[in-house]
Amino acid sequence: MAIERILATNFLLLSATLFHWSANECNPPQKKGYYKQSNKNGSTCFYNDFSTSTMVVRFLLLAFLVFGFGLTRRVNSHEESGERSCVSNSEEMHIQADFKPGIITLDGCANDWEDIDGSEFSLRPALDPDEDHEYKDGKMTVKALHDGNNVFFLLQVDGNYVYSKGDIKKCPSVALMFQIGDNATYHNMGGCKEQKGSCTNKTCKGHEVDLMHFVIGNAIPGRLYGGGDNSFGPLVDAYAWNPHCRYLNGMGPSGNHSSGQNNWKGAWWHSSFADKSGFVEEDSPYSKGGEKGTYYFEFARPLRTMDRLQQDVQFTIDWSSKMSVAFWYPVDGKQWVGSGHYTINCDWASLDIACGxxxxxxxxxxxxxxxxxxxxxxxxxxxxxxxxxxxxxxxxTVKFAPVENL
Structure with missing residues (x-):
């Protein structure tokens, strides 16, 4: 901030100097040294030993520095500057996935989750986790369970209904992130120090995180998305080493691998929907904009996958994993930006896969x-x-009696 203030001050001083020249219609100086000169209108112009060209060059240079510095800050907007402050209660940051086979239908609706306990989290901006900037419509409830083969998640968050078909940044969106590598941090999405041109599975080994991102701008409510090959659809399975090094499963700096698969499946719903029989694309926008209600996002994935590239987290029954949840919402109808998401905590939360x-x-x-x-x-x-x-x-045995005795 100090650098920005200094650059801005010099920028304003130089602007004022050039404005002074223009306002007084001073002629450019013809000699060096500090002197004064009267122009044709009788105004007095003061000059120092900087020529006009020198001043213009300095003006342009400082303008470049000011705006260039701002652009640099914008490019690095996903990374925090200065001292990072995070106050997290690890005991409260806990999600329990109990063994409950045969009760969940993956359709985006939450009726079959009513008897499942969940964990409530305040949603705060990932880059500025201050309580004054919390998501204004309430907390997010996260529920989880497993059936011995698959793990299921339900994300539930209040919000007025907003939907713009095809404009994914004017629709809510959610993501899940899981720790894969032992050194992967929540902060900076894995925390590898390498940049995009140098991050590889060798230089960033141990910093892998597993990502699932669901954008609903092209997704029909109640319909299933994901699965199969990792296409560029509404629901994608990805991995990362840091915010600059994110790739879809099977893709990366070393080339594409046919073994990369999208193991996630998911659906979404909003409580304002009146039609329960099923929507088709022609029904968009599916409900009236601004309707109060609750968004539901439902997901499932096998506990273990066929991953061979260290791009999927592997869940184990009676074991804990580290995870986080992100939520994007178009506040006041404005498009959200990638780094402008809310999260359930400023550090990892614990996901416990319980045994029977x-x-x-x-x-x-x-x-x-x-x-x-x-x-x-x-x-x-x-x-x-x-x-x-x-x-x-x-x-x-019957007692025998001779006839003659009768």
Missing amino acids: SVPTDASRSGWDMASAFALLFSVAALCIAIFVSYHVSRPN
Whole structure:
């Protein structure tokens, strides 16, 4: 900021000097040294030992520095400057994915998630996580579960309905980020120090993060996106080493690999939608703009993938992973920018993939009573069976009486 102030001050001083020349219609100086000269209108012009060309060159140079510095700041807008401040309570930054098989339909609707507990997070700008700049419409609820094969996520956030078909930056968008490499940081999307021309899987080894990005500007509500080859569709599977080195799975600085796949599938919905039978593209914009309600984003991915390139996070049951969630929203109808997203925390949150549930004491005691009753019934049935069998198999002996004795 000090450099900017100095450059701006010099810029204004030089501008004032040139304006003075123009206003007084002074002729360019013809000799060096400090002197004064009267022009044809009687005005007095003061000069120093800088010639007009020298002053113009200095003016242009400083203008270039001022505006060039601003452009440099804009290019690096995804990176924070100065001391980074992050106050995070790791105990609160926790997402639990319990084992709940067979209850989720991946359609963007949240009805089947009602009995699943979630975690609430305040949404703050990623580059300026100050509570004064929080997302004004409320917190984001993140829910997760798994069925032993796939992990499911639901992102739920309040927001007035906005949708502009084809203009992805005037529609809400979400992304998930997971730590892959042991040295991958939340800050700077992996934290590799290399720039775009030098970041490779060798120079940035250990800084890999897994990304899933869903933009809804070309996505029909309730319809499934993603999966298969990693096309440039609404839902993409990507990886990164830092904000400047982001690639779709299977693509990168060393060339493309056929093994790169999009393992994510997802759908979205808004609570203001009246039609539950299914939308088609011709139904756009699907609801009235500005309607109050809630956005739902639903995703699923296998716990383990066929990744061979260190581009996918691999989930393990009864293990924790590190993740984050980003949210873009066109505030006041203005297009969002890539670095202008909200996040659930200024550092990683913990995702716990829980193992199958263990019977509680109450359920175990109920099971013991049922077992005891069944055992008693079985013993009683066995005794009755033995008693009946004995009487059936016992010989029927009738006392013989001779006829003559009758």
